[in-house]
Amino acid sequence: MKAIVVGPDRGIVAALTAEGVTVTRIEGVASGDRLSEAGVEDADLLVVTDVGEATAIPVAKERNPDLKTVAYTPDSVPEFVKGVLDLAVDPELLDAETVAEELA
Structure with a gap:
């Protein structure tokens, strides 16, 4: 499984990696070109x-x-994202390890 993480880590990178997921990070602006890269x-x-x-x-x-x-x-x-977003998770409610386990 291959994942892209955009933004600060919040522990999700290590958690996904521990589940065997290959992770690429984008820090800063996640433009179309950077997403393609x-x-x-x-x-x-x-x-x-x-x-x-x-x-x-x-x-x-x-x-x-x-x-x-x-x-x-x-x-x-934002409202304009909700129509294409599959899942929204608050890190205060579920830790990165639990989320990564479910996603992987």
């Missing part, structure tokens, strides 16, 4: 940990409609 077309999972980068979700889904998208953040995602 990270391999979004072949990825299985996109985890966004910063709602400021939530626009990466519809861009990534456009490039890979089968991509599972997850917001792992304590902040609310």
Whole structure:
């Protein structure tokens, strides 16, 4: 399984890696070009940990409609993202290990 994590780690990178997932991180702006460089077309999972980068979700889904998208953040995602988002998880409610286990 291949995942892309956009935003601060929040422990999800190590947790996914421990589940055998290959993780690519994007720090900073997750533009379409950066998502492509990270391999979004072949990825299985996109985890966004910063709602400021939530626009990466519809861009990534456009490039890979089968991509599972997850917001792992304590902040609310914008309305325009909710229609393409598969799962929103608050790190205060579920730890990274539990989330990674379920996603992998």
